[in-house]
Amino acid sequence: MRVSQLTYALSLGGLISAAKDALDHPGDACAALAAAFPLDVAYPNTALYIQASNYWSDRQGEVHPRCFVTPRNTEAVSKVIKILTSRNALFTVKSGGHTAFAGSSSIANGVTIDLVYLNAITVSADRQTVSVGPGNRWINVSETLDPLKLAVVGGRVADVGVGGLLLGGGISYFSGLRGWACDNVRSFEVVLASGHIVNASPIANADLYWALRGGGGSNFGIVTRFDLASFEQGDMWSNYRIFPGALNTTLIPRFQSLTVDGLPNDPAAHSYLFLTYEPPRGGYIAVTSFYHATVPSPPESTPSVFAPFQSVPGAIDSLTLVANMSTQSRIPGIPYGSRQTWWDTTVSATSASLLLDIVPLFEASNKILFAAANGSSIVPFLIFHPIPVNVITAMQQNGGNTFGLKPSDGPLMLVQLATSWEDARLDALVEESSRQLIANIESMAKKRRLYNGFVYMNYAGSTQQVQRRYGKNNERKLKRIARKWDPQGKLARLWRGYFKL
Ligand SMILES: Cc1cc2nc3c(=O)[nH]c(=O)nc-3n(C[C@H](O)[C@H](O)[C@H](O)COP(=O)(O)OP(=O)(O)OC[C@H]3O[C@@H](n4cnc5c(N)ncnc54)[C@H](O)[C@@H]3O)c2cc1C
Incomplete structure (x- = not known):
């Protein structure tokens, strides 16, 4: 073969493989899906x-796909994925x-597979397993499990x-x-890129089972x-208390001690604490949220694990509720209809002063956001989620999940920033300020070996x-799988x- 022929053959090979790899026009993919599922492909303005x-x-809502496809069973998901791939x-x-x-479960100009119709919930005869679409x-x-006294x-x-x-x-x-929830999945039914349907559990495709847990x-x-x-599981107990933000200096040391000692000694207890800015309540507020899987007697009393917070005076508001999961789950939450971002990192929970020192960093960063918002709504949250040693120990079941956390790493505190705002022009600023604040928290923790x-x-x-933070070995293993x-x-x-x- 002469050089020019070789060059031609190589470039032709390149063209062929480029054609093979070329992305389909999203309109064509939608048309192919609509041919296979005439009733389950939705186009704009319908x-x-x-x-x-x-x-x-x-x-997310302002990112518009070329079409949505809503498969109605696993076989349909398999067919959809085969068509798309x-x-x-x-x-x-x-x-x-x-x-x-934007783009985390939405796509501009592509196809969004909406799983909304895969909504079966089945309880096994022995009440040990609930299969959920x-x-x-x-x-x-x-709402399915409460009447059965299951959770x-x-x-x-x-x-x-x-x-x-x-x-x-x-x-x-x-x-x-x-x-965590992923640690309690007995098995997954999965549609692979090829369209094949497999199960993943500790005994079937154990590598995939591990990878899907995180x-x-x-x-x-x-x-x-x-x-x-x-x-x-019957009713649960919960208590929410709202304090003036300045009381964080009293609450945070108690919360740190709850994470280190209280929660591991009473694993049916659960808690998180957050600070946010609420001008109608006078500025910053600190909110404690306490839960217990066993209702105390009498029900309006406080489980002893949370007693150290009862003696903190000055609560602006408080709510105690004994109710089933459905009712409890309707209490917290952030409404639809705002722009949102989250960022997080994890530090050792062994130092109250580290947690306390995060607060002024949060407030300083908010000052810049409030000035830029210029009166439009912006609501920043700093949330402390404990990962006490008992939780990390429970994560080791079924061969452990992908996070790479060991009980000897604990107790830990997950530090989450969450911001809701309304003006799209603030998007880049909020993202950058969250990134910077997380970087500052991490650098402070590193300096203190925490x-x-x-x-x-x-x-x-x-x-x-995210996966890089699970450790190099786990990241490599995930890529291999x-x-x-x-x-x-x-x-x-x-x-x-x-x-x-
Ligand atoms: C108000 C509120 C409260 C929250 N409370 C908690 C909480 O208590 N505990 C907690 O841990 N987290 C909580 N979160 C965070 C929550 O876990 C994540 O936002 C989660 O991703 C939401 O799942 P989703 O299915 O609604 O999201 P989606 O945006 O639909 O999905 C998230 C990602 O998962 C992928 N995905 C979804 N379904 C499948 C599937 N079947 N197969 C493969 N990939 C899939 C999507 O493609 C997307 O990338 C909360 C979030 C909000 C907004």
Whole structure:
């Protein structure tokens, strides 16, 4: 072969492979889906499309796909994924749509697979397992289980989706006893990039089972059923107290001690504490949220684990509630209809002064945001989520999850920033200020040798490298597993959004 022929052959090879890799026109992918599922493809300006565009964060809701497809069973999901991957069409997947940043379960000009119709909930005859479709919200699960006096380790807020919460981790009211939600999945039914349907459990495809517990769904396949471990549970106890923000100096040391000693000694207890800015209440407020899986006697009393907070005077407001999961899960939450971002990191919970010193950093960063907002609404939150040693120990069940946390790393405190605002012109500033604040917290923790660095996917900012923070070995292992189950890298290339490996 002469040089010119060789050059031609090589360039022709390049053209052929470029054609093979070329992305499909999203309109063509929608047409192919509509041919296969005439009733289940929604185009703009239709009632179905508007209904499917319902996202918690406005930043997600304003990203418009070329079409939504709403498969009605696992076989249909398999067919959808085959159509999309064979055509090299860009897509994303939506369960409850409760992620904060644009593009995490929405896609501009591609196809959004909305799992809303995969909403079966089945309780096994022995009451040990509840099979849940990813189209459910947590309220659907608790409304099914409450009358049976059963519960699962799941979301704390009614309207959040089952799919994203379980695949990213899942902090639950019951985590002290049982670990995070992902630790309590008995098995997953998964549609792979090839369209094949497999199960993943400790005894079947154990590597995929491990990867799906925190590794993020978008790297491995579409989960069409979660089999969750269930347990007997009646009413729960909760208490919310609102204090003036200045009292954080009294509350935070007690909260740190609750994380180190109180919660491990009473694993049926659960708690988080946050600071936010509420001008109608006079500025900063600090809110303690306490939960107990066993109702104390009498029910209006406070479980002894939370007693140190009772003696803190000056609460502006307080609510104690004894109720089933459905009622409890309707209390917390942030309404739809704002722009949202989250960022998080993890520090050692052994030092109250570190936690206290985060507060002025938060307030200083807010000053800049408030000035830029110029009167438009912006609401920043600083939230401390304990990861006490008992929770990390419970995470080791079933071979452990992907987070790479060991009991000897604990006790830990997950520090989350959450901001809601209304003016789109503030997007870049809020993102950058959150990034910077997390960097400042991490650098302060490093200087004091109190840094852990775990980033919880479901509270992470869009540019945080979540899986890297699980440790180099776990990140490498996740990549190997993703390659094994998707050897052509179709999901890596075509499934847009959230934390890709
Ligand atoms: C008000 C509120 C309260 C919250 N409370 C809690 C809480 O108590 N505990 C906690 O841990 N977190 C909580 N979160 C965070 C929550 O876990 C995440 O936002 C989670 O991703 C939401 O899941 P979703 O299905 O609604 O989101 P979606 O945006 O639909 O999905 C999130 C990601 O998961 C992927 N995905 C979804 N379903 C599947 C599937 N079946 N297969 C493969 N990939 C899939 C999507 O493609 C997307 O990338 C809360 C969030 C909000 C807004």
